[in-house]
Amino acid sequence: MYPLTINHWLTQHAQFRPNHLAFVFGDTRLTFAELNRSVNRMANALRAAGIGKGNKVATVLPNSRELYEAFWAVAKLGAVLVPMSPMVRGQGLINLLNDADSGLVLTDADHAPFLDEVRSELVIPVANYWLTDGEQPNWQSYSALWQAASEVEPPTPELDGDDLYNIMYSSGTTGLPKGIMHSHFVRSMYGTLFANAYRIRPESVIMHSGSIVFNGAMLTFMPAMFIGCTYVLLKEFSVQPVLQTLASEGVTHTILVPTQIASCLRYPDFTIDKLPTIEYILSVGAPLLNEQKAELIRRFPNTFYELYGLTEGFMTVLDKTVSAEKTGSVGRPIWFSEMKIVDDTGCECPTSEVGEIIGRAPFLTSGYYKKPDQTADAIRNGWLYTGDLGYVDDDGYLFLVGRKKDLIISGGVNVYPKDIEEIIIRHPAVAEVAVFGVPHPDWGETPIAAVRLIEGISVNELKDWTNQHLEARYQKISAVMLLDEFPKNVAGKVLKTALQERYSESLKR
Known part of the structure; x- marks a missing residue:
């Protein structure tokens, strides 16, 4: 063979x-x-x-x-x-x-x-x-x-195919980094399956402005070489060079993480009219908030894809043909992949019920380098236990709720940070938001919102506005923390553990 x-x-x-x-x-x-x-x-x-x-x-x-x-x-x-x-x-x-x-x-x-x-x-x-x-x-x-x-x-x-090709170290957002192993076969699957999913062809022009040490970059990096199209690499992300390169190189495909999409959306030239060669914009790395997703789809009709996935190797894709219809979803498993939503006992949850996302796919890691116990905990009977929470609708589309680790339990009730983030980002003064939990003497935990502003507003005004717009009392935020810049890893993910530490330090002052 x-x-x-x-x-x-x-x-x-x-x-x-x-x-x-x-x-x-x-x-x-x-x-x-x-x-x-x-x-x-x-x-x-x-x-x-x-x-x-x-x-x-x-x-x-x-x-x-x-x-x-x-x-x-x-x-x-x-x-x-x-x-x-x-x-x-x-x-x-x-x-x-x-x-x-x-x-x-x-x-x-x-x-x-x-x-x-x-x-x-x-x-x-x-x-x-x-x-x-x-x-x-x-x-x-x-x-x-x-x-x-x-x-x-x-x-x-x-x-x-089983020979090891690379070790990608995890971002460290959930503890000490782990070396995630990918074989030649796994990277072959990246090249073939994602070229298919993203309609990449030899005439395509792919631009990447994020770091290629981040595994998300491999979603177009490997298909570009497999198909044999043009790959345009920028030294780093900056809005003006990105917009200029999209136009000058006739770029057809590009990946942007949510924070980069939010930055681009502040520029009126970031539209399909100004960038007519664009066929594909992929959001990856963290959930894109619905308000930003809707605006991106409005500006670039029939080009938006979203991917949910782990470096360990299970992924879902929201295709451009349904992205406007399934705005809150992160898609479905691609070819040869399977997904389940399970409860704490491992039993499969019914439709619309929140549980842990598990999956299996041909691009699954063989494990963590020199860490057999952690490998055995993450991959059980061929299924990757993601540590993420979500549910599926009647059509089998996945909707993310958040990480198990980020779940806030306040007064015995589950509070999902993403639900609160979706409300806060609607305020015109807010450019960026992340919600996290901190200990509370009466409720066990309480939500705190970290925000970066583009307009002046007091923390009390924003806190009151948010709590008025939240559906449930247990979701109400206890405080707002203002930041000039969010702590992020090389993949552009917000480091919520760093936010929790920063908030705790602010209380000591």
Whole structure:
């Protein structure tokens, strides 16, 4: 049986479609033939450093040409990529790099000092610290290594679909980060199934402005290479460059997290009339509030998709053909996937009843790296227990309620933060909101709202307005906390644990 692996994808495009534009980053524009030669240089440089099948290559990089090419260079070698958030520091770097058994690390001049600070506690060989730009003591110049390496195809390793391709570390929103393993087969499924779900074709132009160390990026990253279309990568998200690139590159497909969508919606040029090539906008990473969803659908009819999913590998997709009709939903499982809503005993809940979302799919992780107990707890009899709460309607569409961990129990009643967030975001002074629970001496827990404002309003006015518009007494918020900026991880998710800590600190002052 032919192995379902991704190591040959780029090579095939370079052979059969060599002159098609493959990759754009800043002033860099590479055809598939040019990209393949550059990736071969990286793969051969890594091979000369002793990296081969199963060896771990870590990156501590922002979006860059080198980070993008690392994904395909390690694939050709049968090595394992460990892309890490460039926001990680200190003990976090020590924990992740050593947990992953990293044999080599690739970084840039901005982040090298943070690695130097912890180098004595890392297991990486001295010669395998590579710097993509500039010069610093005790660092190998990646540019020099790349220049010296051959651009011919490296030897093809013996691979099958079960071989490990990458370890993605979780965002850490629910505890210590875990290394989530994805095989070549899993990434093959990303490439094929999501290309189908999102109507990606060889003529498509995909733009990505978020970090590609975030697993959500793989939803178009892998289909782009599988199909062989153009992939435009931005260094980071900023509204004006995003709008300019959408227009200048004729972008057809892009992913935006809810906070980015909210930022774009403040610009009148963010419409289908101004950006007529857009066929697909995917919201991913966190629930998009209904008010923002409705506005996006109004501006971009028949282009909006939403995905609910976990890096561990179960996902639902709300297709553009029903997004206006099923505005509150995050869709249904895609091909070859199954979903159930279960109660605390594991029994399936009836339609419209809230329970834990569990699912199984061909892109399910094989587990957490070196954590068999946590793997066994998350994946039971082939089903991933997500820790998220939701319900399905009569048509089988999933509606999210929130994370089990975020559930607020006030006076013995379940309070779902998303229900309160949906109300607060309707106030014209509010740009961003997150609701979380804190301990209460009488009720056990009580809801608190953190908000970022775009107009002046007092916290008491906003609190009173919110409580007047909530349906139930037990939902009423006890306080409003004003923020200039929300704490977020590299994926753009709001860190509610950080909000709880910040609120507790404010009470001590």
